[in-house]
Amino acid sequence: xxxxxxxxxxxxxxxxxxxxxxxxxxxxxxxxxxxxxxxxxxxxxxxxxxxxxxxxxxxxxxxxxxxxxxxxxxxxxxxxxxxxxxxxxxxxxxxxxxxxxxxxxxxxxxxxxxxxxxxxxxxxxxxxxxxxxxxxxxxxxxxxxxxxxxxxxxxxxxxxxxxxxxxxxxxxxxxxxxxxxxxxxxxxxxxxxxxxxxxxxxxxxxxxxxxxxxxxxxxxxxxxxxxxxxxxxxxxxxxxxxxxxxxxxxxxxxxxxxxxxxxxxxxxxxxxxxxxxxxxxxxxxxxxxxxxxxxxxxxxxxxxxxxxxxxxxxxxxxxxxxxxxxxxxxxxxxxxxxxxxxxxxxxxxxxxxxxxxxxxxxxxxxxxxxxxxxxxxxxxxxxxxxxxxxxxxxxxxxxxxxxxxxxxxxxxxxxxxxxxxxxxxxxxxxxxxxxxxxxxxxxxxxxxxxxxxxxxxxxxxxxxxxx
Amino acid sequence: xxxxxxxxxxxxxxxxxxxxxxxxxxxxxxxxxxxxxxxxxxxxxxxxxxxxxxxxxxxxxxxxxxxxxxxxxxxxxxxxxxxxxxxxxxxxxxxxxxxxxxxxxxxxxxxxxxxxxxxxxxxxxxxxxxxxxxxxxxxxxxxxxxxxxxxxxxxxxxxxxxxxxxxxxxxxxxxxxxxxxxxxxxxxxxxxxxxxxxxxxxxxxxxxxxxxxxxxxxxxxxxxxxxxxxxxxxxxxxxxxxxxxxxxxxxxxxxxxxxxxxxxxxxxxxxxxxxxxxxxxxxxxxxxxxxxxxxxxxxxxxxxxxxxxxxxxxxxxxxxxxxxxxxxxxxxxxxxxxxxxxxxxxxxxxxxxxxxxxx
Numbered sequence: 001x002x003x004x005x006x007x008x009x010x011x012x013x014x015x016x017x018x019x020x021x022x023x024x025x026x027x028x029x030x031x032x033x034x035x036x037x038x039x040x041x042x043x044x045x046x047x048x049x050x051x052x053x054x055x056x057x058x059x060x061x062x063x064x065x066x067x068x069x070x071x072x073x074x075x076x077x078x079x080x081x082x083x084x085x086x087x088x089x090x091x092x093x094x095x096x097x098x099x100x101x102x103x104x105x106x107x108x109x110x111x112x113x114x115x116x117x118x119x120x121x122x123x124x125x126x127x128x129x130x131x132x133x134x135x136x137x138x139x140x141x142x143x144x145x146x147x148x149x150x151x152x153x154x155x156x157x158x159x160x161x162x163x164x165x166x167x168x169x170x171x172x173x174x175x176x177x178x179x180x181x182x183x184x185x186x187x188x189x190x191x192x193x194x195x196x197x198x199x200x201x202x203x204x205x206x207x208x209x210x211x212x213x214x215x216x217x218x219x220x221x222x223x224x225x226x227x228x229x230x231x232x233x234x235x236x237x238x239x240x241x242x243x244x245x246x247x248x249x250x251x252x253x254x255x256x257x258x259x260x261x262x263x264x265x266x267x268x269x270x271x272x273x274x275x276x277x278x279x280x281x282x283x284x285x286x287x288x289x290x291x292x293x294x295x296x297x298x299x300x301x302x303x304x305x306x307x308x309x310x311x312x313x314x315x316x317x318x319x320x321x322x323x324x325x326x327x328x329x330x331x332x333x334x335x336x337x338x339x340x341x342x343x344x345x346x347x348x349x350x351x352x353x354x355x356x357x358x359x360x361x362x363x364x365x366x367x368x369x370x371x372x373x374x375x376x377x378x379x380x381x382x383x384x385x386x387x388x389x390x391x392x393x394x395x396x397x398x399x400x401x402x403x404x405x406x407x408x409x410x411x412x413x414x415x416x417x418x419x420x421x422x423x424x425x426x427x428x429x430x431x432x433x434x435x436x437x438x439x440x441x442x443x444x445x446x447x448x449x450x451x452x453x454x455x456x457x458x459x460x461x462x463x464x465x466x467x
Numbered sequence: 468x469x470x471x472x473x474x475x476x477x478x479x480x481x482x483x484x485x486x487x488x489x490x491x492x493x494x495x496x497x498x499x500x501x502x503x504x505x506x507x508x509x510x511x512x513x514x515x516x517x518x519x520x521x522x523x524x525x526x527x528x529x530x531x532x533x534x535x536x537x538x539x540x541x542x543x544x545x546x547x548x549x550x551x552x553x554x555x556x557x558x559x560x561x562x563x564x565x566x567x568x569x570x571x572x573x574x575x576x577x578x579x580x581x582x583x584x585x586x587x588x589x590x591x592x593x594x595x596x597x598x599x600x601x602x603x604x605x606x607x608x609x610x611x612x613x614x615x616x617x618x619x620x621x622x623x624x625x626x627x628x629x630x631x632x633x634x635x636x637x638x639x640x641x642x643x644x645x646x647x648x649x650x651x652x653x654x655x656x657x658x659x660x661x662x663x664x665x666x667x668x669x670x671x672x673x674x675x676x677x678x679x680x681x682x683x684x685x686x687x688x689x690x691x692x693x694x695x696x697x698x699x700x701x702x703x704x705x706x707x708x709x710x711x712x713x714x715x716x717x718x719x720x721x722x723x724x725x726x727x728x729x730x731x732x733x734x735x736x737x738x739x740x741x742x743x744x745x746x747x748x749x750x751x752x753x754x755x756x757x758x759x760x761x762x763x764x765x766x767x768x769x770x771x772x773x774x775x776x777x778x779x780x781x782x783x784x785x786x787x788x789x790x791x792x793x794x795x796x797x798x799x800x801x802x803x804x805x806x807x808x809x810x811x812x813x814x815x816x817x818x819x820x821x822x823x824x825x826x
Binding site for chain 1: 574575576577597664800801802803804805806808809810811814
């Protein structure tokens with residue numbers, strides 16, 4: 001799509017040039033042919049009438065006699081618009097009759113072997129002449145008489161130009177047809193390129209599987225290059241994720257040890273200053289543990305979407321499991337939590353584990369940063385979407401922050417106790433399942449809420465007694 | 468006898484044709500009815516008397532045009548036009564001639580200019596060559612006889628019948644048959660030439676019969692008709708229908724027969740010379756001649772015969788001249804060049820004169 005124009009127009013442009021050149025060549029050839037054909041046709045008339053005239057040359061009583069046959073002129077009169085000149089020359093060069101100044105310019109004796117045609121001009125008109133000779137036996141010996149017949153060239157030119165015009169029309173029509181056919185053929189041949197482009201642009205951003213498009217042989221190096229590139233990129237990504245997961249895993253073990261060690265410290269023996277430091281260490285360690293878990297979860301979610309086949313999932317079940325997993329036993333007894341499943345069974349296409357992780361993350365975030373006295377989880381249907389809504393009575397997230405919280409390692413809180421990956425995981429899962437994460441602002445009647453909306457699918461086909 | 472005939476002819480000219488058409492080579496001016504805006508010079512080998520109604524009607528349409536009409540015999544017209552073609556003498560704006568072979572020769576030599584208009588499109592193809600020569604009349608070639616001296620059973624209705632009659636009654640018609648002098652008259656030569664082509668055998672017998680009956684030859688139609696009207700000639704052979712009809716109207720003793728075996732049909736030719744000083748007016752006049760209005764005037768007052776119309780009243784002949792195949796138009800085209808060939812012409816005329824000396 002750069003300044004080089006489209007392949008189609010490049011091909012058509014070159015094709016038009018080739019066609020135009022060949023059409024010009026054909027028309028030129030047709031013109032030559034038409035002239036030759038017209039000359040041939042009218043030369044026969046000319047020759048025929050010249051023969052008739054020579055036949056009328058007779059020797060009677062030793063005298064050369066000539067009687068001009070009207071049929072000779074009738075023959076020439078078939079070229080309706082042409083003027084006719086003739087000259088009959090007796091042996092010895094004396095003009096017997098006709099236009100005495102009619103001359104072909106060539107040696108008249110050259111016509112003895114065969115009739116000679118020539119182009120010339122007479123009385124200011126272009127003419128075609130034929131010179132023909134006949135041997136006559138006169139008392140003084142054998143002599144050659146000549147007949148020159150000339151005709152103006154109007155009919156020839158009219159015929160030649162008519163033939164040329166017709167040929168031109170034919171060539172023009174053929175060229176246009178060829179151009180139209182070429183346009184269709186080029187379009188058809190270029191269709192795989194468009195298909196390839198479409199297949200590339202239709203891809204999900206995280207889809208790093210090789211392209212599976214059938215393309216003509218000329219395009220397959222291109223496709224295999226792309227696929228090679230995709231494979232390398234995919235390997236690189238996997239390597240990075242494994243690195244992150246491994247790192248997180250590696251960090252977890254010393255972290256657990258650190259937590260254990262911290263819990264072993266006897267607080268009572270510490271001065272108040274030391275106790276405060278210890279508390280800080282404990283909090284930071286817990287945060288680090290959670291963060292490490294999230295990293296692992298994130299890696300797990302991404303990995304699952306790369307490898308797991310999506311199936312219909314009962315939204316109520318997933319949400320309930322997530323609810324149970326997210327609310328710790330040690331939850332503040334003053335906090336009222338509730339779960340409300342939808343009345344009808346809602347199914348979405350997805351991966352149960354990832355979806356649960358997403359919901360857990362949202363509930364976890366609400367517990368940690370939002371809810372002070374109340375947290376509700378609700379599953380309901382919104383048109384073609386199934387919605388899992390987590391609402392709390394906290395301050396909520398200001399609208400300006402909505403897009404930011406979805407980014408990794410961003411915290412809505414300024415105190416540094418950031419979740420980092422919670423919303424990012426939820427948003428990623430929702431996006432992968434063709435749904436989305438939505439926010440609802442706090443109002444007089446409704447609390448702040450975060451919703452995961454996912455497109456509904458049909459219920460799974462019952463497979464025997466397995467549910 | 469010759470003197471009296473000539474006197475009679477002169478008398479006839481002055482009485483029936485009026486003074487202006489009296490002499491060939493004569494010139495008559497038709498002043499413009501309105502203020503003069505243009506001038507048209509017509510060089511014609513055509514009777515002024517026939518052309519007069521057409522000229523006057525044309526001046527009704529174009530009142531600003533003064534028309535100068537110069538009359539020639541066909542051969543003089545031809546020579547004059549050949550000289551005009553080279554620029555030696557002043558050309559007319561339009562040439563009219565019954566001797567169309569001469570016009571064809573002139574056009575073939577490049578002495579004509581083409582003309583195309585809606586009127587020229589209506590001209591049948593046999594009467595148009597290269598859009599340079601147009602036949603503007605339709606004139607069957609007829610026999611004229613004197614009712615006073617030719618009994619009904621003797622009236623020849625074909626060329627064959629004429630030859631037979633002369634053979635059967637040589638004495639009754641000796642010196643009483645008239646026709647053109649084909650040496651002096653271009654149209655006479657043209658008609659005789661075509662007769663010889665059209666029916667060679669009949670023509671041979673006829674010419675032989677004409678020879679034996681001491682045929683009278685005159686330069687032109689009007690003189691032959693004059694001799695007939697005067698009672699000197701009983702049967703006139705090869706007379707143009709228009710002149711014959713005009714003469715028959717003037718003299719009820721004359722009767723016209725269109726031969727039933729074949730009748731040559733001549734179309735008088737019109738041509739705009741290449742050197743015409745005022746070709747535009749010439750072309751306007753030509754358009755007028757070919758237009759329905761011009762044709763109607765020609766049919767009613769000038770030439771009487773018309774291709775699409777039945778024969779005029781009182782003419783003895785076939786009902787439909789063209790459809791029956793009896794009418795043989797003399798095609799205006801290059802074949803007429805054969806008639807104009809010098810050696811051809813001199814041989815033909817020499818043969819003719821050997822049989823029919825001028826008397």
